[in-house]
């Protein structure tokens with residue numbers, strides 16, 4: 001397997017704040033990799049270091065086998081980074097913005113790629129408009145197109161779908177999946193955990209400047225021993241509280257529904273218990289753990305002490 005990015009013992013302090021604290025991470029070529037973490041975890045700082053916008057204090061980062069500092073120009077070309085913040089020069093229209101960006105990478109006559117991007121990101125009919133005439137979602141699409149004009153090997157998307165409508169989100173992901181299938185390495189940060197769960201192969205969860213877990217999505221989800229059993233009855237569930245005492249449950253009296261959380265081991269016992277209730281079941285659903293459960297556990301967002 002070819003290594004796309006190798007991050008070794010990287011730290012970054014802002015005054016007394018440890019924005020990155022001895023981060024180690026290897027991402028392979030062709031991976032769709034998720035970098036998750038709560039606000040302030042250090043994701044953007046790490047991405048800034050990859051893109052040469054933030055100087056690390058210590059550590060080493062190499063891209064496709066080459067150090068990013070000593071091979072600055074080459075590594076810049078390897079990356080297409082879609083930043084969180086949207087900003088454009090108001091004097092250039094959409095096409096000119098992309099031409100200018102191509103020129104920045106020394107690419108002349110980049111019409112073919114620019115047209116492909118305009119089509120894929122549904123900007124073709126906006127090509128002659130200035131950034132001020134674009135809606136927020138369109139600006140974000142332009143930001144993505146701008147990051148891709150030089151056909152980079154590694155594409156880093158820092159919360160690309162924040163504030164973007166469902167339709168665009170889907171078309172954006174279709175395009176990114178296509179790029180990934182062509183062999184591009186994708187690194188995604190997002191606060192939409194369902195998005196990461198659907199798209200990413202491997203995921204790193206960051207918290208307070210550290211990577212607290214790296215694993216495949218499947219292993220992360222399987223590490224949580226939880227089943228959520230939702231049952232709807234035809235009759236009132238008003239009197240079930242007593243019988244459910246001692247279990248981790250919720251009762252929705254309005255819809256005659258109960259939700260009970262159990263470990264996989266206790267599932268059989270719970271189903272027998274529900275079956276033994278003197279009630280008629282109209283619907284049942286058993287949910288497994290989600291990436292969100294893993295995230296909450298590892299970042300301690302749910303409170304408690306793990």
Ligand SMILES: Nc1ncnc2c1ncn2[C@@H]1O[C@H](COP(=O)(O)OP(=O)(O)OP(=O)(O)O)[C@@H](O)[C@H]1O
Nearest residue numbers: 014017018019037038039040041042043044045046
């Ligand atoms: N230029 C800076 N000067 C001082 N502190 C900074 C600077 N940039 C980031 N920080 C701090 O470093 C920490 C990590 O920030 P970073 O933006 O990397 O987090 P993040 O995981 O990307 O968060 P978010 O999900 O909110 O984007 C935060 O506490 C932030 O306040």
